[in-house]
Amino acid sequence: MRLSGKFVILVILGSFLGILVFLGSKNPADLGTPATFFDLVGKVFWKLILTALVLIFAVGFVLALRRIGDFPTEFGRTGSDLNLYGYGIGLSFVFGVVVGRRVLSWIESRELLLLFIVGVLLLSYLLYGINLFLSRRIRELKADYSRGVDSETDLGEVLAIPAGRRLIMWSFFLGFVPTLIIIVADIFSD
Amino acid sequence: MSTFFLVLLVAVLMSAALAYLMTYLLVFTAWVMGKKKRSARPAKPWTDELSGLKDLLQALYEGKVQGSQALKKFGELLPRHLEKIAIEQGRSISDVLIDVTQMSEVNVSGVQELAREQVKFPGLTEVWVFARRPVDLEKNFYSTVCSNIVERFVQYYYFQSDYQFFNQLRDRLKKDIGNKIDVDNYIHCILLPSLFFLVPGFGLLITEDIRHIKGKTVTRIAEDGTIIQAQDMSPSQIREAYLNLRPFVEQHYHRILPVLEGERPQEPGLYQQISDYSAKVQ
Numbered sequence: 001m002r003l004s005g006k007f008v009i010l011v012i013l014g015s016f017l018g019i020l021v022f023l024g025s026k027n028p029a030d031l032g033t034p035a036t037f038f039d040l041v042g043k044v045f046w047k048l049i050l051t052a053l054v055l056i057f058a059v060g061f062v063l064a065l066r067r068i069g070d071f072p073t074e075f076g077r078t079g080s081d082l083n084l085y086g087y088g089i090g091l092s093f094v095f096g097v098v099v100g101r102r103v104l105s106w107i108e109s110r111e112l113l114l115l116f117i118v119g120v121l122l123l124s125y126l127l128y129g130i131n132l133f134l135s136r137r138i139r140e141l142k143a144d145y146s147r148g149v150d151s152e153t154d155l156g157e158v159l160a161i162p163a164g165r166r167l168i169m170w171s172f173f174l175g176f177v178p179t180l181i182i183i184v185a186d187i188f189s190d
Numbered sequence: 191m192s193t194f195f196l197v198l199l200v201a202v203l204m205s206a207a208l209a210y211l212m213t214y215l216l217v218f219t220a221w222v223m224g225k226k227k228r229s230a231r232p233a234k235p236w237t238d239e240l241s242g243l244k245d246l247l248q249a250l251y252e253g254k255v256q257g258s259q260a261l262k263k264f265g266e267l268l269p270r271h272l273e274k275i276a277i278e279q280g281r282s283i284s285d286v287l288i289d290v291t292q293m294s295e296v297n298v299s300g301v302q303e304l305a306r307e308q309v310k311f312p313g314l315t316e317v318w319v320f321a322r323r324p325v326d327l328e329k330n331f332y333s334t335v336c337s338n339i340v341e342r343f344v345q346y347y348y349f350q351s352d353y354q355f356f357n358q359l360r361d362r363l364k365k366d367i368g369n370k371i372d373v374d375n376y377i378h379c380i381l382l383p384s385l386f387f388l389v390p391g392f393g394l395l396i397t398e399d400i401r402h403i404k405g406k407t408v409t410r411i412a413e414d415g416t417i418i419q420a421q422d423m424s425p426s427q428i429r430e431a432y433l434n435l436r437p438f439v440e441q442h443y444h445r446i447l448p449v450l451e452g453e454r455p456q457e458p459g460l461y462q463q464i465s466d467y468s469a470k471v472q
Contacts, residue, residue, distance in 0.1 A: 048200070052208055059212060106193050116194075156220030165213060172209035180201040180208075188197055 047187040055176070058085075076138040076149040076158070076168075082175025083128035089182050090121040105189040117182070124178040134171045138164065243271045301325050304393075304406060304420055305334040311404070313397040314342060318435055320349040321391025321408060325417045327359055335359075339376045340367055346377045347439055351384035380438050392423060394431055400448040403428055 063078065094117055096103040097110070107113040138149060141164055149155050158164035246263055249255045255263070276286045304325070308317065317338070325331045326346075338344035348356055356379040363373045390408035397403055405423030412418055423431070429450055436447050 048204060052204065052211075055208060056212060056215070060215070152220060152223055155216065156223070159213070159217045159220050165217065168216070169209050169213040172212050173205050176205035176208050177201060180204050181197060184201045184204065185197045188193060 044187060048184070051180070051183050051187070055179070074135075074148045074150055075152075075155040076135045076171070077131075079168075079171025079173075079175035080128055080131040080135060082172065082179060083124050083131055086175070086179030086182060087121060087124045087128070089179060090117055090124060093117050093182060093186075094121075103189075104185050106185075116185070120178050120182050123181070127174040127178055131171055131174050134167055134174070138167050138171075141167075243267050301328060301417065301419075302330050305330045308334050308338060308395065311395050311397075313399060313402060314338065314344055314395055315398050316345045316347060316396035318347045318349070318394040318396060318439070319391075320386075320431070320435065321393070321417065322351065322387040323411070323414070323416050324348060324355060324391075327355070327362065328416075332362070336363065336367055339363070339373070340370055343376070348377070348379045349382055349435065349438070350379055351382060351387045353379070353381070378443065380442055382438075391417070392427075392431060393420070394428065394435070396432075400450060403432060405431055 059078065059082065062081070063075070093103050094114075097113060097117065104113055104116065107116055135148075138158060141158060141161070149158055159168060243264070246255070246260065246267060250260050272283060272286050272290070276283045308314070308331075319326065326335050326348075335346065339346070348359075350356055356377070360373060360377060363377065367373065390411050392405055392407040395404040395406075405428040406420040407423045407427065408417050408419070409421045410417075410419035432450065433453070439445060440447055
């Protein structure tokens with residue numbers, strides 16, 4: 001695998017995030033009503049970037065913690081874990097609605113709101129199941145992974161082959177989708 | 191509704207971007223950690239890539255590994271190999287070890303080795319095969335038979351209970367080398383009562399100088415009777431086999447074959463007892 005090309009993409013993505021952070025650094029969170037459309041976009045992007053950074057940090061932190069603690073790590077199940085995080089966030093929204101907190105203000109009807117949140121939870125379940133199937137496909141890549149990809153060496157081997165990389169990427173994607181639907185929906189409420 | 195679709199769109203796009211970012215962050219991390227491990231670790235010897243005894247034997251055969259290197263690797267692989275045998279055969283390790291250590295001779299040959307031995311055997315003039323299911327039609331052996339006949343003019347005598355094997359061999363040889371040589375002059379078959387083929391069988395390599403005659407006795411056969419393994423015959427076994435089979439060849443083919451050193455006038459041997467039941471096929 002030619003790492004340099006991918007590294008360049010990482011640098012570009014990182015720079016893009018940095019630029020958006022800079023653009024958002026006019027502290028739009030303080031603005032009660034955005035003065036211009038640009039400010040509105042900046043405000044939303046700022047929160048999206050914050051979300052992205054928190055998620056990256058959270059996932060990375062959990063993976064590192066598992067490794068340092070020498071727990072059975074199962075790197076191939078990270079995507080499924082992300083679905084569970086989203087499920088947790090969805091549940092907290094349900095509790096918010098039940099206790100009367102203001103949740104997802106752009107959905108005016110309470111019934112529609114519950115429908116939306118429950119729909120996201122069900123989507124989380126569905127994608128969790130699909131992610132478990134992807135985890136099995138990752139394990140089937142090599143006989144040594146029959147008990148799971150539980151070391152950084154194994155993970156490195158999986159990531160070194162295109163099929164393994166694709167599976168991991170899809171796993172992350174399916175893990176992020178329901179989580180981000182609910183987070184982005186909350187950001188748009190502001 | 192438009193907000194809903196916008197939320198979906200942004201979530202999906204962000205998920206894709208984050209999935210890509212996370213994957214390549216992990217790739218980069220794995221690459222960095224792998225680089226550190228590779229620089230810290232001394233280069234592994236080639237023999238570390240051999241995963242089992244089979245690979246080691248193949249590498250030995252191909253000359254890729256030799257001598258002390260091979261024995262060292264053998265020592266590493268043997269325990270796991272013996273454990274595997276014990277599990278496959280449903281036996282204890284001690285039973286398997288007893289089998290291994292009681293092998294008094296290390297000249298047990300598989301079919302491949304038998305074939306190689308015949309090709310290289312110096313002074314070979316004839317091969318006498320006494321077996322229910324000779325291996326001469328198997329791919330490792332058949333080419334040896336062909337090259338022995340074409341290049342060294344070796345004669346093959348098959349002692350069989352029926353025509354089946356011999357006819358198959360003859361048809362195949364005629365098809366493959368029939369244009370170069372008259373196959374019928376080099377392969378012969380003598381039928382004997384099938385009772386004699388209850389034993390696994392043996393083969394004699396007859397040389398120009400009869401003192402260098404060699405014999406292989408079958409030590410292991412598969413369920414269908416195919417020979418898997420053979421072992422060198424002792425001099426007395428070779429002598430007895432040669433003396434008992436020689437009259438069949440002499441009488442059926444009107445030949446006078448060499449006598450062995452110190453040979454005494456024989457008591458009525460096998461030929462005298464069963465000559466009426468033997469038949470020459472070719």
